[in-house]
């Protein structure tokens with residue numbers, strides 16, 4: 001067994017089919033990985049601790065998607081109202097984690113993280129889909145960007161800051177749950193506006209709404225209240241929304257420059273996973 005071989009001190013369960021729209025196309029697979037996957041890990045760790053007497057700390061990547069339709073701002077005391085198979089499975093894992101902590105005295109924490117982005121974000125998530133398109137449009141490699149609901153609002157932070165918070169959660173004396181957010185929300189439209197204007201373009205000239213990207217049930221407005229977490233952990237985000245957008249646009253502009261250089265030199269360029277979800 002893997003836990004036996006690795007003998008971990010800390011386990012971070014970040015494994016998932018993490019795309020909300022895809023979870024509607026693949027609900028059973030999503031429930032298996034995102035829901036039962038957590039239970040399998042918790043049980044493997046419990047069994048390992050029972051047999052060896054060792055202590056293992058467990059982090060569960062809970063998600064602001066669990067709040068779904070709940071009114072903003074959402075925090076540790078907001079009741080969940082999930083709006084997708086992904087979010088429902090995350091709620092299941094949230095409670096499995098709480099229950100293992102209460103029933104078996106495990107050091108297990110839920111980090112309820114609001115959206116966290118970076119240049120490493122998968123290209124089918126909206127922020128990266130936008131910044132990839134901004135770079136490619138600027139370099140004349142693409143004409144249009146097709147998006148879904150431009151009015152959805154998200155509390156977007158930088159993944160680098162959020163990963164630090166995850167680690168801090170497992171360094172405390174007692175286990176509990178936390179909420180990580182910036183406390184600021186922007187719409188998809190505002191993200192696009194800022195990203196395009198970064199390279200001197202107007203998003204309205206390039207963005208087209210395509211209903212293909214609408215979700216059967218949308219999460220309209222996520223805005224995190226991390227005040228309790230900030231007080232306990234002494235954590236605050238370091239990267240502003242403007243800095244996040246700038247970093248992602250600069251990264252993807254450079255990627256587009258490289259693509260253009262290769263194309264101009266007669267090479268074929270295979271594009272990895274440019275967004276169609």
Ligand SMILES: C[C@H]1O[C@H](OP(=O)(O)OP(=O)(O)OC[C@H]2O[C@@H](n3cnc4c(=O)[nH]c(N)nc43)[C@H](O)[C@@H]2O)[C@@H](O)[C@@H](O)C1=O
Nearest residue numbers: 018020063064114115124125126127147148149152213277
């Ligand atoms: C915290 C949470 O964060 C992420 O989930 P998400 O918020 O669904 O992320 P997203 O970037 O796919 O969508 C954000 C919003 O943007 C809207 N939107 C418009 N047009 C497009 C569009 O064309 N593509 C996509 N993907 N979204 C679009 C879309 O309808 C939604 O309202 C995951 O990491 C998840 O694993 C997680 O846990």
